Amino acid sequence: xxxxxxxxxxxxxxxxxxxxxxxxxxxxxxxxxxxxxxxxxxxxxxxxxxxxxxxxxxxxxxxxxxxxxxxxxxxxxxxxxxxxxxxxxxxxxxxxxxxxxxxxxxxxxxxxxxxxxxxxxxxxxxxxxxxxxxxxxxxxxxxxxxxxxxxxxxxxxxxxxxxxxxxxxxxxxxxxxxxxxxxxxxxxxxxxxxxxxxxxxxxxxxxxxxxxxxxxxxxxxxxxxxxxxxxxxxxxxxxxxxxxxxxxxxxxxxxxxxxxxxxxxxxxxxxxxxxxxxxxxxxxxxxxxxxxxxxxxxxxxxxxxxxxx
Numbered sequence: 001x002x003x004x005x006x007x008x009x010x011x012x013x014x015x016x017x018x019x020x021x022x023x024x025x026x027x028x029x030x031x032x033x034x035x036x037x038x039x040x041x042x043x044x045x046x047x048x049x050x051x052x053x054x055x056x057x058x059x060x061x062x063x064x065x066x067x068x069x070x071x072x073x074x075x076x077x078x079x080x081x082x083x084x085x086x087x088x089x090x091x092x093x094x095x096x097x098x099x100x101x102x103x104x105x106x107x108x109x110x111x112x113x114x115x116x117x118x119x120x121x122x123x124x125x126x127x128x129x130x131x132x133x134x135x136x137x138x139x140x141x142x143x144x145x146x147x148x149x150x151x152x153x154x155x156x157x158x159x160x161x162x163x164x165x166x167x168x169x170x171x172x173x174x175x176x177x178x179x180x181x182x183x184x185x186x187x188x189x190x191x192x193x194x195x196x197x198x199x200x201x202x203x204x205x206x207x208x209x210x211x212x213x214x215x216x217x218x219x220x221x222x223x224x225x226x227x228x229x230x231x232x233x234x235x236x237x238x239x240x241x242x243x244x245x246x247x248x249x250x251x252x253x254x255x256x257x258x259x260x261x262x263x264x265x266x267x268x269x270x271x272x273x274x275x276x277x278x279x280x281x282x283x284x285x286x287x288x289x290x291x292x293x294x295x296x297x298x299x300x301x302x303x304x305x306x307x308x309x
Contacts, residue, residue: 131173
């Protein structure tokens, strides 16, 4: 069998969700947590702090996500469900929930970059961002002020320009044109913006996989001849590559990923161009489409073509 695989989380029986083995789930969770535990230890976040946070999270999810009937959210029921003592539950109920709001720089920059590479008039047909006049001249050529105005009218373009210059998102060239530094907003390593994306993207990836495993939200009406309408969760992995092969595959995958992200971004810009008219009071949704690339040295052993777990 070729070591080139496209695995996915799926369903053995699409008609009903499978029971998840606690022991098998714990093994998977331990592996999932390894890189997070390394990051926490390197950052000085100790086990007692994490344990307190997990205790609080168990209680919060039991109350908000599992016990949907308010009449069942008693301390005794929550304690039975979580294993947390009732005295601790009473204390934890008084702690305010964490804020889920995005930092201002994330909200503004992501919208501006998405609009800049989303197509005409600020990008070419390939999604490449055009150099923009810093100040509009009144002709048909788009300016940075026009770009900001297409996203928000609450902040002056000059203030936005200064802020994005400070964060290294863009620069002004010798012809007084504003140019995007990179294809996307790359937050400062370890900064507030990067940690926001870190939490949101990993949360959404895990949430999609969890929904696929447990069939959350999958009704009989959505299950057709091709199987359940599960979230996309696929990966391509290849073992036993030389360093040169791995480097070439990383470069190819990065280019392919950026093309896919640009295509999806352009489509999103098209769909949301008249969002207010199309919504018509309907409940709103969000969609997060992401890709990742990871490689590491394999443990020494026979070259079987199969990954050793």
